Amino acid sequence: MTALQYLREIDGIGRDPVRGGHSRHLLDDADRALRDWFTTTAKNLGLDVEQDRNANLWAWWHPADGPVYPAVVTGSHLDSVPGGGALDGPLGVVSALDAVARLKADGHVLERSLAVVVFAEEEGARFGIACLGSRLLTGVTPPETALALTDSAGHRLRDVLAENGVDPAGIGPDQDRLARIGLILELHVEQGRQLAPRDEPIGLATTILAHGRWKLTITGRGDHAGSTELDSRRDPVVAAADTIKAVRRAAVEAPAAAKARATVGRINVTPGGTNAIASRVELWLDARAEKDHDVRDLVAAVTGAAERAATDEGCAVTVHEESFSTRVAFDAALTERLDGVLGGVPRIPTGAGHDAGVLAEFVPSAMLFVRNPEGVSHAPAETASPEDIERGVVALTACLAELA
Incomplete structure (x- = not known):
């Protein structure tokens, strides 16, 4: 299946009848359905799926002889803001799955392991801290801070995790997993409108405010x-x-x-x-x-x-x-390498936070943006054309082939 087909497949999950768009929050019904969908879809591609101690999902593709770390990691998140658009987060996940499928179909031989990741609670819409899964993984947010969080209905994060198979006592910095990551490349729909005036479908991130x-x-x-x-x-x-x-x-x-x-x-x-x-x-x-x-x-x-x-x-x-x-500057050498693969694309800053930005302090990180013609994000009108989504998958596939 293609990225567009994946997006159509999950479009009905978490539809918000009041706000419009989608409301998908950490470990609510919609988020659990999406996590189940991701697990099934990744397994159908022959990937090994696991949930880490911080509720992040990892789908691994290893070389024929077994795991080779540090790995190339791509992906994004599946949760949303209240009444959010269909692409913020999911586009990076479905594009990664599509790219893996294309590499496998082309007979690509890995030299190092590759993982598609779904980070938990990127938007922070339920428990108030954005990029919670990646912040816990890296130790940026202490586990005791996270466990004290409650949602608007009074549910404690501690209890929600336990009810969904995550041991609250085990959350926090995961140095072993972090050591497996050689670099991360996150594809995301553009937030803001910098590519359309340049008539460019794809861009590379430089900084995050x-x-x-x-x-x-x-x-x-x-x-x-x-x-x-x-x-x-x-x-x-x-x-x-x-x-x-x-x-x-x-x-x-x-x-x-x-x-x-x-x-x-x-x-x-x-x-x-x-x-x-x-x-x-x-x-x-x-x-x-x-x-x-x-x-x-x-x-x-x-x-x-x-x-x-x-x-x-x-x-x-x-x-x-x-x-x-803090302000993030993405890895210059990695960005330059990707620019070479893509043949020269615009480099643009962003005001939006991302899990790749959290990881940037710990491993080389970069981001690909897919043109958003109107620039609207965190709202139902967020969009990218089917042609640009396809261009994004092609770009991501070429980058992963180079990196892995």
């Missing part, structure tokens, strides 16, 4: 919407509104060289009644910029604005860092 997530909790006083005079209110929603406007302002006022982006895309209001003044508002800040200190400066500006807004409304605010990823 520094980025992180922060939870702001604004606490006020719950009360009655009808009987409470305006001058006696301590309304955290008002303070939150001022804070959200300050988020955009902080990004706009940052130095141009910082390429700052700041977003609030999730808000929880307690108790959430139409005729009740809220007692608490939780909002999540996504902040990104060119350098680590640019992100820190951006968050400091937002924190200061939130504190002022809370004080003006008689409220209090706390800020908790949920995750932070």
Whole structure:
């Protein structure tokens, strides 16, 4: 089967009838169905499939004489943001499976082992930390931090893992597995619109912006919407509104060289009644910029604005860092080698985090991007043409043939 056929095969899994698009979150029904699909599909290609101690899936193709490490690794993730597009993550997985099938059909003889990986909880949509599977594998996120996580329904990660055959006591850095990885090449749909203006279907990544997530909790006083005079209110929603406007302002006022982006895309209001003044508002800040200190400066500006807004409304605010990823520069020598295979393609930066970016600190890492004509991502309108998807698979196949 081709990558396009694989995408059609899984399209119905995790369809979101409310948001549109797909909602596939770590070890929920949709994610489990996708993991089962991947396992079956990879085994049908003759690959050996295993789940590691951090819930990542690995499908191995070894040379005839047995494993040869360090291996070439490709793949991506299958989970999504709420109401996400069909390609962010799955395109890299299905393209990798298609590439393996083509290499096998062509009689390609491996000199080193090759693995297709599905990383767990890349989007962080369920438990709040993006790239959780790769961060645990490398030790970037301590296991005790991960095990303390809960989802919006109050389910503990510890329990969810145990219920799905992953020993919570075993998660964390996996040096033996990390030593098996010689390099990683992740194919991904382009996020943003840099290839279309160049009339190019394929690009290579250069850098990932520094980025992180922060939870702001604004606490006020719950009360009655009808009987409470305006001058006696301590309304955290008002303070939150001022804070959200300050988020955009902080990004706009940052130095141009910082390429700052700041977003609030999730808000929880307690108790959430139409005729009740809220007692608490939780909002999540996504902040990104060119350098680590640019992100820190951006968050400091937002924190200061939130504190002022809370004080003006008689409220209090706390800020908790949920995750932070430093700026990534992909391996120059590997990228140059891939560019030679591809005959010269655009090299572009990205503002989106990826598992390959997490691994970049530990092993040579590179990324291929497939043109997204409108640039939309993390939304149902995310797309790539069938012709460009095919070009992406051809490019990935050629790169894997060179590397493995």
